[in-house]
Each structure stands twice: as C-alpha cells, then as structure tokens.
Amino acid sequence: MAGMRMGEGLLLRGVRWRLGLSLLTVITAAVAVATAVLGPMYLHTAGDSVLRRAVDSAAVQTRGVTLTPYYSPTRPLPVARQAQRIVEREPGAADLFGAPITTAVAGIHLHEGGVTYASNLLFRTGVCGALHIVRGSCRLGHDDAVMTARSARQFHVGVGGALKVWISRHDKLRVRIAGIVATPDLAAAYWWGQGPGDFPFGTVAPSHGGAEPTDSLITSQATVLSAGARAAPAVTVQLPVRRGSVDLADQAAVTRDLNGASAALQPHRLHLSTGLAGLFANADHQRRVMATIVTIAATQLVVLAVWVLGSLLVRSGDARRAEARVARLRGFPGASMLWVTAAEPALLCLIGAVLGVAVAWAAMLEARHQLFVAGASVGFDGWTIAALGLTVCAILGALGVGTLRLLRSADLGEGATRRARGGSSLLGMITDAALVVLAVVALVALATSGALRGHSDPLASVAPGLIALGVAVLGVQLILFACRIGIAVSAGSRRVAPFLALRQIARRPGVLRQARVLIIALALACFATAAWSVARTNRETAARFQVGARTVVGVAPTSPGTLEAAVARVDPRGRFAMAVADLRTPSATLVGVEASRLRAVAAWPRPISTRGVAALKRAIDPSLPAAVELPEAPVQVTARVSATGQTAARLGDLDLSMWVFSPSGGSGIVDLGPLHPGTFTYRASLTGLCSSGCRMSGLGALPAIGRPGPLNGSAHLVVTQIASRLGGDGALRVASAHLSASAWRSDLPGVSVDSSAGGGLSLTVSAAAMAGDAGGTGSTTGPMAAPDDAPATLPAVVTRQLASVNAASGSSFSTSGLDGNSITVRPVAFASALPRIGADAALLDLDLLSNVQTAPTDPGLADEVWLGPRAPRDAVARLRAAGLSPTTIEHASTVFTRLQHSGPALADDFLLVATLAALLVAAVSTLSSFGATTRERATELTSLEVAGVPRSTLVASLVLESVILVLTALCGAGAGIVAALLAIPALPELTSSTLAPLRYALPGPTIAAVAVAVLLLVALAAAAVAVVLVRRMTPILLRTAPDDVAG
C-alpha cells in the first residue's frame, strides 16, 4: 500500500516535473477525444435540430395529414371518421397529432336581385375561433349560419335575418344569420393554406360562365350534412402534426406509421396525403451533407491530434528515458517497467480523455443554445461510442508505440538508440513518401469522380486536408533541402548567423517536421474560414434573393392605386419602400415595381442582370409625362373651340368627351357637354365612375348620343386646363400640367395634337375620325388625344428563360398585363432570374403597367410592399396606418437564419470550430517541438558563445530560424487558398437549388487576417523561445548531463 502510494506520488511528481509536456499531452488527448465525441454528438443533435426545424417551420398543411375519400360517399362523415380512426390507431399517433379538423362543404346557390350566386355551406372544426365576429355571435344551431360582412351587404341581410339557400334546383333551405364576420384571413395557419380555391373568401372572382361566386356561409356540421343529404357534401379530415412531436428518434417510426396508415386506408378507398415525407427527405439530405463534412472534419482533426499526441508521447519518452534507464539499472521486472514507462503518459491521456468528453459535452450544451432548435436532444449514440472507442484505440496505439520506443531507447546496451534513430529516420522518409502518394492519389480520385465540380458534393471537403498534407510534407522537405544548400553557400561567408540558423534547422529536421502540423492546421483554417465566409455570404444572398428585399409585406387586395399611394405616404422620398404587384400566370410572372424605388429597396445582386440596377431603372422607366389622375370629383376642362366645314355648323352636336380608366371599373367616357365656339369651361361629374380614382386616357370630341356626326371639316380645340374640384369648398386642383404636344399623342388618323402658340394643347379632330368611332361605353379608343404616359411597347427586364420562350433576344413579345389583357413587352435588359419572382418573369414599371391597363385588375394580382435595408423598424406599422392590411410578412433575415441553421451551415460551423481546434493542436505541436530541445539548444548556444561567437550573432541566428519557420508555415496559407479555390465551389451551401447568383470569390482580407494572425503567433512563440534560450545560456549547462531533460 505504501509502495503504491509512493508510486502514485512519484507519478505525480513526474507529471509536475514535465509540466509543460504533460499539459500539452493532456490538451492534445483532450482535443482528440473531444473531437471524436463531439463529431457524432454534433451530428446527432444537429440532425435532430434540422429535422425538427424542417418539420416545425413547415406550413401546417405540409406537415399535417389530410384524409380524403377517392370517391363521393353518400355518407361522408362516417367515412371520414373511419379514416381518422385508422390513422389514429397507429402506435405513435396520439403523440404526433393534434386535434383533428373536420371540414364539410356543400355547394349551394343564392339568388339576389335576379342574379344567381354560387356559394357553399361550410363547416370546419373550430371555425368560430378563427373568425372575427363583427355582429351577432358564432353560436350555430341547426340551420344557423354566419356570413361575411361583404355577403351581408350583397344580400341585404343582417343578424337574425334569414336567407334562402338553394341546395339544388328544387330543394332549398332557410338559414338564419346568427352573426356577421369579417372576411377571414386565409393566410392564417388555421386554413391550412388552402386559399380561395377551397375557401372562396375575400376575392373578387370573375364569373366563369355560370353563377357568380360569393363567400361561403359558415354553418354547423349538422346543417352542412343535412344539406349534404341532397347535395353530397365533401368531407375531409385534417390531422395537424404537433410542433416538436417529430424528432430524429421518431422519424423512422412516424414514417412507418404513416405508411402503415396509408396502406390500411387503401382498401377503404381513402387517401392520405402529407408533406411529411418530403420534409423528412429534405432533412435526410441535409443530414447526409452534414454527416459527410462533419465526419471528414472530425476525422482529420482526430488524426492530426493523434499524430501530434504520438509525437508528444515520443518526446515524453525521451524526457523519461533516464527514469526508464534507472528502472532497468535496478532490474525492474516487466510489470514495473511498464508502470515506469507507460503509467505517466497513460494517466495524462486518461485525464485528457475525460477532459475531452467533458469539453465535448459542454460544447454541445453551448452549441444547443447557439445553433440548434430548443429541444434538440444531446446525448451519446452508438456512433459516439464507436468514435470514442476508435480514438481511444488510436491513443492506446500511440501510447504503445511511445512506450515501446522508450523501452528500446532505455536499453542500457550500446547501439540500441542508434538503431532506433536510424530506423525512425527511414520510417519517416517512407511515411512522408506514402503520405504524398496518398494525398495525390486521393485528390486525383476526387477530381475524376466529379466531387470537385458542381455545388453539391460534400466529399469535396476532404480535398483541403489532402492538399494541406501534400504541401506540408513536400514543403518541409523542400525547405530542408534549401537549408542544406544554404549551409554549403553560407559556410564560406563571414556572416555566421545564417550559417548557424540553417545548420540548426538541417541538423534537427524533426523540429521543422513538426511544422507540418502547423502547415496543415493553417491550410485548414484558411480553407474553413473562407468556406464559412463564402457560404454565409451566399446564404445571405440566397435569402435576400428568395424574399426579394429585406422585408416583403404581402397586403390584402386594395383598391387600385391605393397601394402606390399608401407607399408614397409611408415613404415619400422613395428610400425604403416600394409597391410591387405581381401577376403569376401559368406561362410567366409579370411583376410591376416602382422603378424609381427599385435601387433603394430590392435585393438585386449585380450578376443577375446584364445591366446594373440603376441603369435598369432608367431603362424600364423612360422619362414620360405623368398620367393624368382624376379623383372622384367634378372635373372641368377649359378649352377654346373652333371648327371648319360642316363641323363648324354642327358644333353643338358634338360633345367634349373625356376617356377615363378606373382599375376597378374599367374604361369609360365622360361627357363634358356640347362644344361651344370660343373659350369655355366644360364640367362633368365622375361620381360612380371613379370611386377609387381614375386615370384620364383621352380627350376628344364625339357626336352627342343620337346625333349624326359631321360629314366634313374638323373641330379644333385648344385645351388650356384640365382640373378637378375637390372637397366641399370646391378647391381647384390642376390634373395635368403638361398640356403640350409632346405630352400627348394620337393614334387615330384624323386626330392630331399640336402646341398652341398662345399656350395649351391644340387638338384637331376631323369629321372622318368622329365618324369612324362613335366611342361606345367602355371603349378605350376613339377620336381623342391621349396623354403620352406609356409607350406602345413597354420596356422590361426579362429573364432569359422567358425571352427564349417568347422570342429571340432583343425583340418584343406579348404577355399579360395587370388586367390580363395582352401587352407588348420590349426587353431592355436580361436577367438570369428576378429576385423573389423566378426565372420565368418580366419586370416592368408599375406605373407604366397601370397606364396601359384597359380593364379591371386581374383578381390574381398579388399586392406587396417591399422594404429595403433603410426601412425603419415600424415600417409595417406605418403601412397599416397608411391603410394597408398586411397578410404576410417575410423577412430575409428569417430566411437567412433558417438557412444558417440548415445542415450545410451547421456543417460549416463545425468545420470552423474544428479548424480552431486544429490550430490549438498545431500550437501544441510547435511549442512541444520548441520545448523539447530548449535545454539542448541552450547548451549548444552556450558552447558557441564560450567558443567566441558573439551573443548578437547567436540571437540573429535564432531570429533567422524563426523567420524560416514562419516561411514554412506560410506554405499552409498557400495550401489553404488553393484548397479553397478548388473545393469551396463544389461544397453544398444551401438545402435546395437557388436562382440567386452565388459567388465564390475568396474573401481575401479574411484569409489574410487568419494567416497573419497565425503566423504572428508562430513568430511570437519563436521569439519567446529565443528569449528563453538566451536566458538559459549559462556555462553551468556545459557541466550537466544531456539526459537531464525536463518538460
């Protein structure tokens, strides 16, 4: 017992005696074990996080399960219930699903004012909770219903009123209106994203030949089913998946259960649909990417750490050789020899291993807060145990090699050490050659397999390690070779310092060989930093590109013109907000933007278009007169009229006519009264025609209704003012400031515009022109002059895909305008894709699009407000205050955050942290290589000083050695840059493909900063060692045995 205590005491004294070496050994073992443990733990937790995020962030309809029959059952509810029971029978269903939502819909018709409307009786579980009750209540008894305020107005019914509902041509139902609700927001999760197609609320759907569609009536289930007895309602059951209910451990079971349920539903002709499988597949893909990169990074680091640990154990053996010799000298038996030679490093490795496991655990807990979703499980799995086991085996191997080497070198007989050294030198050369061959072969294999092409092969992450390895081995050999040449050159020189430095490096190649670790670590650090930075930038680009701007606010449909007006009120100077309208059709997407605001707001990466965004603005928004906007107020036109020929005689039969366009009401003609010779102010009301404002699309003369037009001559008008009278006080607002010929145009023969010498617009309308077009209601053309507020063909930024489909590049083509009518588009620039919109789109100026609109706006048009980087925090609130109703808000930062927590990003994070650990290992290696020879070096330097070499020369030689070491390490930066150039473009950075232009230019300053920081640290370490050496230079060293080496 006492002997054991003494043994332990000696063990600890030995550890303390070689404290530096001991600490480095513990650190390196800790890094190796921590990495081995952290890698699988990270993969497990990150995989769980990715899966949870994929499922939880998916829309409810994607992650939920919908059960529908393949047929129309006569008793749909029992069928739906049966489907629900089948699914809920599966083992994990109770935990997976939330309360089911049953939807029953029966088609009905309503009649009002001689018009038939198509509608539905709708029941949906919990619908009352999702409605905003305006009046009445949502307590729905049999034959009770609630309806939207809009429908209530439409059908002139209020709370307590009754409505006849036609279930079929002969059957009708009388429902009592229990409450009035606001139009439901179909963007809310409750509606499962089913939109107006399923729940036709809030849209102004056009008539499709049959009955006019109108909002559904929301009733009780019993009411729908009783109606359904005659009209076969459709019943679906939706099972929402609870957030956080699916984790990595459950994934397989959930998949199995869903497959089982689906199979069980088949015989009953029931269909189960869910997006879970897609979500799982996406998460699996991310996990595969992550697993490859993390495994490669962790393996590289573990190998590096074990390599350094092996070197440290060899050094530790050298430091303990005297003790082993003493033990041999005193005839220790085998077990005791093993204790003397292996106990100390084994203890240090054990401490390192325990520390490593603790560090890995702590790192995971920290990472869970920083990188993973809440609830992601942290724990050991089989892979962790296997990786830990393998690493421990590798450490034991290194320990064994170190111990055997020590036992051999502690042989008291002559020649043993010499043999060992000779053997290790040869082994080192063979190993070097093997490593280079391995690196080259593996690189060639990677290149030929295509792993270094494209943006999707995580295997490319193995390339940097191979390049670094090859460069490290070759670089050190080349520098050693150069040093040997340098020795020959400098031997005859009078400058002693270079000779001494070169000789020192060539004499102790082992020290320089340790720089291989430094080279590899620096290369990996440069690569990982660059990869992390490039990927982050690309993810940021992709996020912005996907959203379109920093924030995009989807707003409820507004009356036309309101959107731009509201945006103008919120951001009058056009610094941060832009109104956008996009119309998605099956063939292409038309997007109208406020071109003047495009540059300040849109995320427009330069490479996507042939011209910069500023040039695009100029191209799609040519300098044209502003449209003549007219409010719903009396309009007046002052004109001096004269005429020739028969027209002069029949001037009173002609009316001054104004063509106006209302986006909600379409085109119309306003009669300003019969023409009078001389100057006269003509007036008309726009009430009912321009409820939400109008745009004047023309001004001319038309024969009065029922009067024939003149046969010859022409009417000549000099228009001096077009104005509106606003408000009760009748304040006059001039509608058009540009009453000059250049601001107007005429497309009809016989109508001409000119500038009047006395000021105003001179308009001549021939009798023939008036006879050619009588200008019926709704006509968009006629004997008129139109404000020249839009070109005939609209300039557009067109995606190449759309251009290639429609026409050869550069030529015009037709597409749909905001009203769905055909417009002609002229590409002025081409883009690979448009932010937010996609690769099959045309981008035009919204004003121009509005100005060419001749029919009411297409109901499919989506209104959005894009907010740029300079948008204030309360921008959305300001939009609300301006009268807009945001329905969706998308932030680029949210998408970016999601991407930053995706599998590839998490892998990049691990790679970056791993390279920091590699740098730590390299620091350990460098310090140990310096420390191992400090005393020996100090003794040599003392000898040289005693022999007459000035101390300044010795210091200079030490400085030169440091410079050579730094230059050697610099190879790592070079290798890192090459690796980055080669591998980064091949690595997957996103979870799915993007149309955003990704850039792979290396972040020069970042790489330079990393390289300089590392090299500076190396230089500082070398300087510190030089200082220590110089301080230790004392003649007493010359009396001391060389084996007296402390750590």
Next chain:
Amino acid sequence: MSPAEALVPERAPGAEVVCAGVVHVYQGEETPIVALRNVELHVRAGEMLAVIGPSGSGKSTLLALLGGLLQPTAGAIIVGEHNMARLDARGLGRLRATELALLLQDPLQNLLPYATSLENIAFAQRGAQRRGWPLRWTGEELIETFGLGSVGRRPVHQISGGEQQRVAIASAMATSPRVLLADEPTARLDRVGRDAVIENLRRAHELSGATIIIVTHDTTLAESLPRTLGISQGVVGSERRAGRRFAVAGRDGSVQLPAEIASRFPAGTVFSVTMEEEETVRLQAETGLDEDFPSHPEASS
C-alpha cells in the same frame, strides 16, 4: 528473518568476480575496434578495488561487461554464481535487482531528478522487492548511514553534484547488492565532494561487505583503495597492492610495463629476457640489436 529471506539461500555478503580471456570488439565508424583484449581478472568476494586507466583504455567497457550492459566478444565473465554470457534479459534484470548494483558515471543517470533521496532509494528497492530479494536496510537507514539526513527529503535536482552522487551510492546500495560496480563516481566533483563520495563508498563496503569495483581515472580515489588494477589499451597489465606495483601476465604470456616505465621506451623496443631465479625475470632493453643481428646479411655486409 522475513519470509522472503527464508526463500533465499544463505549467501556471503560479497561475490567473486572473474574475467577469463575477455575480448570485446565493437564496430567503429569504419573499422572494428578492439576495446578489451584477453582481460584476466579475479576479484575476491568482498574485495574493494579500483580499475584505473586513461581515457579510451577500456575501463568503462570492462565495467559495462561486468554489469551485463555489454556482452563480451570472447571470454567469460562470472559474477558470483552467474555466467554473464548465459544470462538473458530477464536473468540480467533479476541480477541487477538483487546481487549486482551499477553506479553510472553521471549521478542523475542513477536517479529520478524530481524525486527526493528517500523516494529514489525506495524506487531503487522496488525491483528487489518485487523479486522477493531481502533488503537489509530501509531508506531512512541508508540516508542516515550515508549522512544524507539534511537532503533526504529534497528533490535531488535541488542538491549539489556531490550530494547527488552520494544519493546515487545509497540508491545503488539500497538493494543490498553483493557486487557494486561504480563508473567514475568522483568525476566532475570538487575535492570535498570527492572525499565525501570516497568515504561513502568505504562505508558502503564496510556496511555490506559487498564486492566493489570502481572504474576511475582519479588517482586519489584509486590510491585510497587496497587494490588497483591498471588498464591500458584494452589490456589489464598492472596492479598495485599495498603500495607495491605489479605487472600482470596475460593468457598469451604478455606482460605490460607500468606506464611510467613504458613511456621511457619507444614502441618496438626489444628487450632481452633472462630468467634469473625461480620467480625473477630480467628484461634488458637492447639498443644496438640491429647492428648485432642484421635482418639482411647482404645489407650488413
């Protein structure tokens, strides 16, 4: 008597050491080098002697051979009852843990620098303890015996070179060896340190009765011992006992002149040999031999 002692046969405290025709050749940089040639040596049990000679004379090689660190190229070495040539690594280990103690030149080659004197002694005893070899003294007893009380609990790297050497001697004696081989124990020591070491070696001899062979080029140390063997160019040729000098005849009949006499005659000097009495041989340097006995009669003519 401890149970371990009961297992060990009764032995004399010292052991006889014999070298018979020992030759040792090692591989030099280019050609093999003969370090020892036909060494004949007989050291009685319990004897204390010095092997003295200049650097490169082969004395350390002789010690290494006696300690089993090297194997002789030819000849036999017997330490106690053990033929060193027949011992394998395990046998050598057992011998070093029990009967044979080696004291290498640098004291720190015999010690753990970070351990105290007591711990070093205890460390040295561990091998013997594991092998059941009876230990005659505790660490404290050895510390007291060798006058190391003041430094007994200090790490040895903190004590002087002389003290380190004395701790090394104490450690070597810790296993109660029958033979102690010491290599240059007074090297690099000042006079005080040297005297203390010599005193400690004497005390070790008195205490244990072990055979002690000291390799040294320190004449003061050598002269303080009752028997000194002179070794030169790999041959043990002279001996001094009780102040008298002796030449030693080799197995091949060679006799080496004492160094101070040999230096008066250049190599190749021819001596006439005359047997005068039973144990008296007369050597007469012949300076004009070439004229008297020409190798080539024609040349002389």
